[in-house]
Amino acid sequence: xFEQLQFTYFLAFVTFLMVGVMNVVKKNxxxxxxxxxxxxxxxxLLSIQAFQQRSIELFVITMILFTVKAVVAPRMFNxxxxxxxxxxxTSTFLNVPMTLGALVLLCLFANxxxxxxxxxxxxxxxxxxxxxxxxxxxxFFLTFNRKSALSQLMGVLSLENCIFVISRFLGIHELLFLxxxxxxxxxxxxxxxxxxxHMIYRHYGSFEITKMQSLKK
Amino acid sequence: MxxxxxxxxxxxxxxGIFLFGKKSAIxxxxxxxxxxxxxxxSISIALHVADLKFVGFTSFFAFNGLxxxxxxxxxxxxxxxxxxxxxYLEAEREKNMLGVKRIKECFILLRxxxxxxxxxxxxxxxxxxxxxxxxxxLTTVFLVSLFNRDADIEAAWKYLIINSTGLLFGLLGMFLFxxxxxxxxxxxxxxxxxxxxxxxLLTKFAFAFVFLGYATKMGIVPMHTWKPDAYNKAPLPIVxxxxxxxxxxxxxxxxxxxxIVDIVVGHMxxxxxxxxxxxxxxxxxxxxxxxQINYKRLLAYHSVEHAGIIMLGMGFGGIGIFGxxxxxxxxxxxxxxxxxxxxxxxxxxxxxxIHEVKGLVRALPVTSILYxxxxxxxxxxxPSGIFFSELYILLAGFGSNLWIALLMLAxxxxxxxxxxxxxxxxFFGEVPEGISVGERSWIQFVPGIILxxxxxxxxxxxxxxxxxxxxxxxxxxxxxxx
Numbered sequence: 139x140f141e142q143l144q145f146t147y148f149l150a151f152v153t154f155l156m157v158g159v160m161n162v163v164k165k166n167x168x169x170x171x172x173x174x175x176x177x178x179x180x181x182x183l184l185s186i187q188a189f190q191q192r193s194i195e196l197f198v199i200t201m202i203l204f205t206v207k208a209v210v211a212p213r214m215f216n217x218x219x220x221x222x223x224x225x226x227x228t229s230t231f232l233n234v235p236m237t238l239g240a241l242v243l244l245c246l247f248a249n250x251x252x253x254x255x256x257x258x259x260x261x262x263x264x265x266x267x268x269x270x271x272x273x274x275x276x277x278f279f280l281t282f283n284r285k286s287a288l289s290q291l292m293g294v295l296s297l298e299n300c301i302f303v304i305s306r307f308l309g310i311h312e313l314l315f316l317x318x319x320x321x322x323x324x325x326x327x328x329x330x331x332x333x334x335x336h337m338i339y340r341h342y343g344s345f346e347i348t349k350m351q352s353l354k355k
Numbered sequence: 356m357x358x359x360x361x362x363x364x365x366x367x368x369x370x371g372i373f374l375f376g377k378k379s380a381i382x383x384x385x386x387x388x389x390x391x392x393x394x395x396x397s398i399s400i401a402l403h404v405a406d407l408k409f410v411g412f413t414s415f416f417a418f419n420g421l422x423x424x425x426x427x428x429x430x431x432x433x434x435x436x437x438x439x440x441x442x443y444l445e446a447e448r449e450k451n452m453l454g455v456k457r458i459k460e461c462f463i464l465l466r467x468x469x470x471x472x473x474x475x476x477x478x479x480x481x482x483x484x485x486x487x488x489x490x491x492x493l494t495t496v497f498l499v500s501l502f503n504r505d506a507d508i509e510a511a512w513k514y515l516i517i518n519s520t521g522l523l524f525g526l527l528g529m530f531l532f533x534x535x536x537x538x539x540x541x542x543x544x545x546x547x548x549x550x551x552x553x554x555x556l557l558t559k560f561a562f563a564f565v566f567l568g569y570a571t572k573m574g575i576v577p578m579h580t581w582k583p584d585a586y587n588k589a590p591l592p593i594v595x596x597x598x599x600x601x602x603x604x605x606x607x608x609x610x611x612x613x614x615i616v617d618i619v620v621g622h623m624x625x626x627x628x629x630x631x632x633x634x635x636x637x638x639x640x641x642x643x644x645x646x647q648i649n650y651k652r653l654l655a656y657h658s659v660e661h662a663g664i665i666m667l668g669m670g671f672g673g674i675g676i677f678g679x680x681x682x683x684x685x686x687x688x689x690x691x692x693x694x695x696x697x698x699x700x701x702x703x704x705x706x707x708x709i710h711e712v713k714g715l716v717r718a719l720p721v722t723s724i725l726y727x728x729x730x731x732x733x734x735x736x737x738p739s740g741i742f743f744s745e746l747y748i749l750l751a752g753f754g755s756n757l758w759i760a761l762l763m764l765a766x767x768x769x770x771x772x773x774x775x776x777x778x779x780x781x782f783f784g785e786v787p788e789g790i791s792v793g794e795r796s797w798i799q800f801v802p803g804i805i806l807x808x809x810x811x812x813x814x815x816x817x818x819x820x821x822x823x824x825x826x827x828x829x830x831x832x833x834x835x836x837x
Contacts, residue, residue, distance in 0.1 A: 255556045259534050274527070281520055287512065294519050301527045308534035313541055316482045323486050323493075327519065330493050334500075334512055341505045352506035353513075353584050 146186065146307075147266065152179040153303050154269050157276040157296050161237055166225055166288055170215045173292050176299050177207035183306050195314045202318060203302075206325045211295065214332050215288065222339045230283045237283060241276055248272035260307055270307065273300040286345040287338045291331045298324065357403070358412040358477060361396045361426075364389050365470035369463045376459045379448070383441040386462045390430075390437035393469065397430035405823035414542060415479050420827025421680075422476040425607055427824075428684055429476070429600040431809070432691045433469045435802045439695045440465070440592040442798035446702050447590070452502055461501055461590070468494040468596065472604045479542045481529050484608050485522070488572060491601060492518045499589040510581075510588040517581040518571055525568015531561035532615065543611055550618040558619040562612060566628060569609035573602050573662045574655075576636040583643075586655035587707060591698030594651070598658040598694060599687035606665060606683070613669075614834055622672060626755075629670030634759045636663025641766035645773035651707040653777065654694060657733065660770060661686045664748060667763055669832070671751035678747025680828050684817060685740035685810070686733070692806050693729035696722050699799050700781075704790060709777050714786035721794055723782060725803040730778060732810060734771050740814035 156176035163169055181204045188196035219225055230237055248271040256267040277300055281293030312320075335345065342349050368389030376382040403410045404423035411417030418426065444458045453461075471494065474487035492515065500511035535557055536549035571578035586594050613625045640660035647653045661682070668679025699722040704712050715723045735741040745767065752760025786792060794800055813820065 255554065255560050256531075258554060258557065259531070278520065281516065290516050294516060294523065297520065297523050301523055301530065304527065305530045305534075308530055310530050310533050312480075312482055316480060316486075316541070319486045320482060323489050326493050327489070330496060331515060331519075334496070334508065334515060337500075337503075337508050338512060341508050347512075350505075350509040350512070352504075353509050353587075 142186065142190075143263065146183060146263070149179045149183045150266055150269050150273075150303060150307070152176065153300060154273045154276075157273050157280065157300070158241060160289075160292060160296060161230075161241060161276060161280050161283065162234055166219045166286070167216065169289060169292055170212050170219070173215075173295060173299075174208060174212045176296060177203075177211070180299050180303055180306075181208055183303060187306060195317075196311075198314065199317045199321070202321050206321055206328070207295075207299070210325070211328045214328065215292075218288070218332060218335055218339070221336075222345070224339075224345060229285055231285065232283055240279060240283070244275040244279060245272040248275055263307060266307060270300060270304045273303070285348050287335050287347055288345050290347065291335055294331070295328070357396050357400045357410060358416050358418075361393060361400065361473055361477075362412075362416070362470065364392045364396070365466040365473075369466040372459055372463050372466070376462075377455075379445060379455050379458050382455075382459050382462050383445075386437050386466070387441065389466060390434040393473075394430045394434040397426045401427045401824060404827070407823075407827075411477075411479075415483060416474075416477045417479055418477050419831055420824045421607065421610070421831055424680070424821060424824040424828055425603050425683070426473065426476050427821075428603060428687045429469070429472050432596060432599045432687060435691060435695065435806050436592045436595050437462075437465065439595075439698070439799065439802045440590075442796055443590065443592050443698050443702065446795060446799075447502075450702075450705075457501065457503075461498065464494045464498050465593070465596075468498070472600055475604050475608055479544070481533065481543060481546065481611070482541075484611065485526055485529055488525075488569070488605065488608055489519070489522050491604070492522065492572075495589075495593065495597065495601075498593045499585050501590055501593075502588070504588075507588045510584040514581045514585040517578070521571025521578055522568045524564045525571075528561045528564025528566070528568060528612075531557060531564065532612065535561070546615055547618065550615060553615075553619045555620045558616055559624055562616045562625065562628075565612045566609065566632075569605050569612075570632060572605040573609070574659050575632050575662055575666065576639045576659060579636070579639075579659045582659060583652045583655040586658070587649060587651045591651070591694050591701055594654060594697075595691040595694035598654065599691040602658060602662055603683045603687055606662070610669070610832060614832065617834055626670045626672055629666045630756060630759055631670075633663045633666030633668075633670050634762055636660065637667065637763055637766045641769045641773075644770050645776075647773070647777070648709050649707050650697060650700070650709050650712065650777065650781070653709075654690070654697060657693075657770075658690065660766070661690070661733075664745065664763065667752065667759065668744075668748040671748060671755040671760070673751045673754065675748050675751025675755065676829055676832050677825065678744045678751060680825055680832075681740065681817060682744035682748065684821065685744055685813070688806065688810050688813065689729050689732040689739075689741065692725060692803060692810060693733060695803050695806070696726035696729055699794070700726070702795065702799075704787070709780055711787065712781045713784035714790075715782045718786045718790055718792055719794060721800040722803070725800065725807055727778070727782070728807050728810075730774065732814070734774055735767065738814060740810070740817055743814075 156172045159172040184200040249268040277297035281290050371385045400410050401423045404418050447453045471487045471490040478484045496511050496515045500507040535553045574582040640656045643656040665679045668675040732739040735745045
């Protein structure tokens with residue numbers, strides 16, 4: 139039991155760490171790799187729950203989640219990167235030291251008393267709420283700090299991963315068709331967002347959102 | 356049986372357009388037939404709900420009073436938008452802005468957009484509500500970028516990222532609500548039944564996240580930044596739906612949670628949030644309207660302002676709730692009228708800059724009258740419906756929070772002055788060179804004339820026509836009725 143708890147802590151920490159990595163890496167392929175590891179951590183977390191509860195429904199959801207988040211999405215993003223030959227990611231609005239400073243501040247805020255009510259929801263896993271809330275803030279920061287449309291897309295997906303991890307710790311179980319509905323929504327979001335990322339590249343010749351100035355004109 | 360027909364019709368219509376829509380005439384015919392069926396079924400559902408009959412399908416789809424009321428509004432706007440869009444898109448095709456394939460895609464997405472709004476209104480599960488709301492983003496994002504120009508893609512991307520991020524926070528809030536029960540809540544009723552176990556502090560926390568999500572979708576300040584760009588670039592018939600229908604549907608999702616919070620922590624918490632963000636939206640939008648130079652963005656800020664007014668009505672409580680409900684109906688219909696009339700202006704002048712639109716009265720005689728009526732109804736000129744709804748809200752405000760009510764009144768006056776300024780700029784003067792005089796086709800103004808007639812009738816009779824549904828809605832929002 140203790141080892142299992144340690145392992146779930148470890149998975150939550152992987153989620154957290156990967157958001158940190160996503161915030162500082164330069165290469166787009168590394169960004170996608172970090173997203174893959176984060177998604178994989180979520181899949182493992184879900185598999186453990188499916189195994190513990192001997193739940194076929196959870197197992198089905200795990201399989202769909204694995205397909206959507208760990209197989210389809212990374213492959214799709216890698217294909218966009220290959221096609222556009224833009225392996226090196228664009229810069230951030232804040233430089234690396236400032237970004238790290240902002241991440242530390244966000245983590246401190248997540249660990250502050252403001253979010254203490256959330257600890258009550260997770261009495262069996264103390265302090266995990268700070269890690270999870272910190273991951274959410276860092277994902278949000280990723281969405282708006284990097285100048286690449288692809289990074290923004292990964293920021294939203296990372297935010298989604300973090301929220302899914304929280305839902306697992308909170309013990310949310312919905313009916314199978316609702317969970318599948320939620321994952322289909324995620325799947326279509328990935329398709330739509332990838333299509334738009336591709337369209338941005340076609341129209342602007344880059345993923346850089348700073349080059350998107352047509353609305354200002 | 357009605358809910359099944361309501362939910363299946365858009366799917367069959369989209370399938371029909373996909374399979375047989377080789378010519379735009381077939382696409383138009385299928386779309387108009389589907390919109391007519393949806394409207395008839397919606398009227399039937401509203402009548403049954405008004406008679407306190409249960410209208411549901413399994414335990415996951417059922418209409419309450421407010422849901423049925425908004426369904427009627429959404430289906431009505433959906434019908435007029437569909438009919439108007441047939442002419443509008445055909446005109447854009449003649450200008451080589453779109454091909455038949457794109458028109459086909461537009462009508463398929465339009466049907467799915469309406470379908471997901473119907474689902475939000477009847478979904479009995481919080482997760483299903485969230486899925487449907489998110490699905491409206493996914494369908495409309497392609498509608499925003501329909502013309503596929505650089506700026507359209509930019510606006511659509513902004514719309515997608517901001518709304519999706521906001522809604523993810525909404526999802527987090529929803530999980531925090533569900534986790535306070537037994538984690539197995541599948542319906543709104545389950546969630547309400549578990550309110551006695553909920554922690555007040557956590558509930559406030561959860562609602563803050565939910566508010567962030569749904570208010571982003573509504574375009575409440577400061578989460579409104581996607582709205583001016585999306586409205587500026589989306590085809591105007593779609594703006595009619597985004598503004599008139601989707602705003603109300605998103606607020607409906609938020610109100611579902613607010614009733615739960617009211618039970619757990621009392622009315623004051625939600626009312627304070629609604630008053631603060633409502634006032635912020637009204638004031639900022641008021642100034643933006645006054646200084647606006649683009650009539651499409653004007654529609655966007657007007658939408659922000661009215662979202663704020665509706666929120667203020669709910670925040671003031673008492674008769675303000677009744678006023679806010681009336682405002683949701685009147686605003687949705689009159690905004691749809693203004694957007695449809697604006698689409699004719701955009702087609703004629705091929706610009707969205709106010710200073711480039713001159714001599715509207717001569718260039719588009721019927722449209723200009725419709726635009727003026729929409730204009731003055733939205734301004735709340737007596738005896739329009741919005742005059743009464745704003746009066747109810749202000750009266751509630753004077754009793755609840757005098758300063759915010761005065762602020763709202765001052766902003767309404769500012770918006771009126773700003774609007775009048777734009778009105779004279781656009782309506783009078785010489786028609787610019789190269790702009791032909793006269794309406795393009797009857798299909799572009801007949802839906803507007805019928806909609807105007809409905810708005811004027813409802814302006815006086817809405818409380819009696821919608822009486823039972825309004826009474827049920829107020830009771831539900833006050834937690835008296837399930």
